[in-house]
Amino acid sequence: MSPTESPTTEPAAAETAVFAAAQWTRATGAGVDPHEYRRVTDALTSVADWGPSFVRTGQAYLNRAEGAGSSVSAGEYLLMAARWFHLATLAPYAEANRAAAEADRALSRALTVLEPGARRVSGEGFTGWLRGPSDAAGTVVVVPGLDSAKEEFLDLVSALLARGLAVFAMDGPGQGALAATTSLRAEYEQVVGQVVDALGVARIGLVGMSLGGYFAARTAALEPRVAVAATVSGPFRLDWEELPAPVRDIMARRTGGPDAARAFARQVDLASLAPRIAAPLLVVDGGQDVIPGVTNGEPLARLAPRGTCLSVPHGDHLLGNARPDWLSPLGDHIADALTGTRA
Incomplete structure (x- = not known):
C-alpha cells in the first residue's frame, strides 16, 4: 500500500x-x-x-x-x-x-x-418527443422503467422509425426529466391514456422496457386503444422481501419512501390482468436475467390470449448483449400489427 x-x-x-x-x-x-x-x-x-x-x-x-x-x-x-x-x-x-x-x-x-419535424409533447405526468412522419400508418409509445428514461432507448426508437412508424418516447411519473417533481405510480394506464389523447391518434402500439414492461402490459389490459404491445425484461410480479437492496433503494427514491415503495411493489402483479390483454403481445426475456424478487415474463405470454414469448438464452436484463436477437423481431411485431405490412 x-x-x-x-x-x-x-x-x-x-x-x-x-x-x-x-x-x-x-x-x-x-x-x-x-x-x-x-x-x-x-x-x-x-x-x-x-x-x-x-x-x-x-x-x-x-x-x-x-x-x-x-x-x-x-x-x-x-x-x-x-x-x-x-x-x-x-x-x-x-x-x-x-x-x-x-x-x-x-x-x-x-x-x-x-429532426425539425420532431415535436415535444407534454401533459400531466408525462413528457417526451414525437418523431417520425406526420402521416405515419401507426404510432408507437415507448415506456421506460424504474431508473431508465427516454434517452436510453434511442436504438429502439430508430428501429421503429425505420419501419415508417411515428414514435413517442416518453418519461412518465418518477422517470427521467420528471423524477425530480413526480413519483412512480402503478396506474400507468391513466398516463398513457392522456398521452394518446394528446397525440390525437385512434390507437397506438406500446413498448415497455424493464419495469416499463409491467406498465405496458397493465395498460394493454385496461386501455382499449392499445392495438399491439411488447415488453422487454418486464416483471410479471415483484416480491419486495426478495428484491435486492439496490433495487429497493431506487424504488424508494422514485416512489417517495420505503413504505410507498413496498405498496408500489405489491401492486406489480399481472396475474389477473394478463387474460384481459386483447392485443397481440410479444414478451421478450433474457435467459441470463435473474433478479431476486422478480418473476420473468413467461407467465404473461402464457396467460395473455394473444401472447408470444421470445426468450433469448444468453440475454441479460434489457438484453443489451443480444440486440440482434430481439430488436428486429420486436420492430416487425409492432409494425405488422399497426400497418399490416413490413417496411
Whole structure:
C-alpha cells in the first residue's frame, strides 16, 4: 500500500469494477462507445465518482457540439451527451436530477437540429418527443422503467422509425426529466391514456422496457386503444422481501419512501390482468436475467390470449448483449400489427 492509499481504496475500487461490469451491456446497449465506457469507468476509484465522471463526459460532448463543423455532427454529439448524462443517474448521485435534466436538454437540442419535424409533447405526468412522419400508418409509445428514461432507448426508437412508424418516447411519473417533481405510480394506464389523447391518434402500439414492461402490459389490459404491445425484461410480479437492496433503494427514491415503495411493489402483479390483454403481445426475456424478487415474463405470454414469448438464452436484463436477437423481431411485431405490412 502506498503512503497516500487508504485501507478502503482496494475494496472501493473492486466494488466500482463490479458495478461498472454490471452496467456494461446496459450502457453499450444505450449506444455509448464501448471503448470510451471502459476508459471512463477504469478511471473510477469509487462508485461515488460515477455520476460526476459521466456528467463530465456528457459535458465534453456538449463542448464538441459547440465546435462541430456541421449541424449533423452537432446533433450527433448532442445525442451522445444525452446518453452520458442519463447514464450518470444509474449510481447514487446527489446531482442525479440535474443530470437527468441535462440529458433532457441535450436530447431536445439534438432533435431540434437533426429532426425539425420532431415535436415535444407534454401533459400531466408525462413528457417526451414525437418523431417520425406526420402521416405515419401507426404510432408507437415507448415506456421506460424504474431508473431508465427516454434517452436510453434511442436504438429502439430508430428501429421503429425505420419501419415508417411515428414514435413517442416518453418519461412518465418518477422517470427521467420528471423524477425530480413526480413519483412512480402503478396506474400507468391513466398516463398513457392522456398521452394518446394528446397525440390525437385512434390507437397506438406500446413498448415497455424493464419495469416499463409491467406498465405496458397493465395498460394493454385496461386501455382499449392499445392495438399491439411488447415488453422487454418486464416483471410479471415483484416480491419486495426478495428484491435486492439496490433495487429497493431506487424504488424508494422514485416512489417517495420505503413504505410507498413496498405498496408500489405489491401492486406489480399481472396475474389477473394478463387474460384481459386483447392485443397481440410479444414478451421478450433474457435467459441470463435473474433478479431476486422478480418473476420473468413467461407467465404473461402464457396467460395473455394473444401472447408470444421470445426468450433469448444468453440475454441479460434489457438484453443489451443480444440486440440482434430481439430488436428486429420486436420492430416487425409492432409494425405488422399497426400497418399490416413490413417496411
